[in-house]
Amino acid sequence: MNNLEINKTKYKTILINLGNHSVIAIIALIGIGSATRVMEAGLACPDWPLCYGSFLPASHFNLRVFLEWFHRLDAFLLGILILTEFALSLVWRKNLPSSLPKKYSLLLFLVILQGSLGALTVINMLDSFTVMGHLLIAFLLLITSIFINQNLINKYSKFSNKWWRLLLSIPLFLTLVQSIIGVRLSSTWSAHLCLTFNEKCMILDSHKLFAIPLTFSILTVILVSFFRENLFINNWRYLLTIFLLLISQISLGVLSIKTNLNQPLIIIGHEIVAALLIATLTTLITRISYTNLENSSTKNNLLIGVN
């Protein structure tokens, strides 16, 4: 291997590692965001971007202020991480795929948009549509990060099995729609209203109903893979993961209703599992699923785009 090749591999590895950290940070951020909402801490810091006019409002700390402050701090650190990835892709552009800076600039745009929506949620006093937009952008950030990372990990960028990726896009799309309905449900307090006063039940009913086509689409993907032995053998860990996540998600949804939405950990878990489902489906779509390329490094890939 000559010097140029060594540098290429080194730079790629650094960016893949940073990318893995971004993916984990985004999932953590979604979890912390959910905890902030469940604990009704979304307006615990009255100003933005500082909290009580300070970067570290230690004298105002209680659980709610801490959650909202930590959510912002984590988002800030994620922004720095993505900015670093973008800057490095520019500095090392001669040794990396030429499209990389463009891809990172999209990620940077999404993170700036997300920060602005975060500010809007405070200004608009947690308006439901702003909260929905905020979660949608969080999921788009997650999808884009995994997509960029998998493109770096995959040695061969030509994918032959387009139909498989298309088939996987259906549950991914349905999970996104289901999650948006879920946030509408929580941000309008409709689930509480329905369970307590039997009012505004339409959104909760739609959410329950929409789980059926989503379940069906995931089961179809798994079933189809059984008939293509190579597909199943190369992806069984991911397929098993989406199956288990789906079962957990439905169980958490049912449990949250059974406990009258009184258990914060169940609601937070429900949102984290939604994020994990989106992350695993995206990884399945973007990784090389048929490895007749025997020497491909993807054989040893771990879950969620982590090499």
Ligand code: HEM
């Ligand atoms: C199968 C796929 C599902 C996905 C991807 C999904 C996703 C979500 C998401 C992202 C939220 C918003 C959470 C938040 O803002 O904290 C939510 C809320 C909710 N989901 Fe689901 N969900 C699914 C299935 C179900 C099922 C089957 C049920 C019940 C039978 C259910 C019951 C609920 C309830 C009650 C809420 C509102 C929680 C609140 O008001 O705090 N979900 N869902």
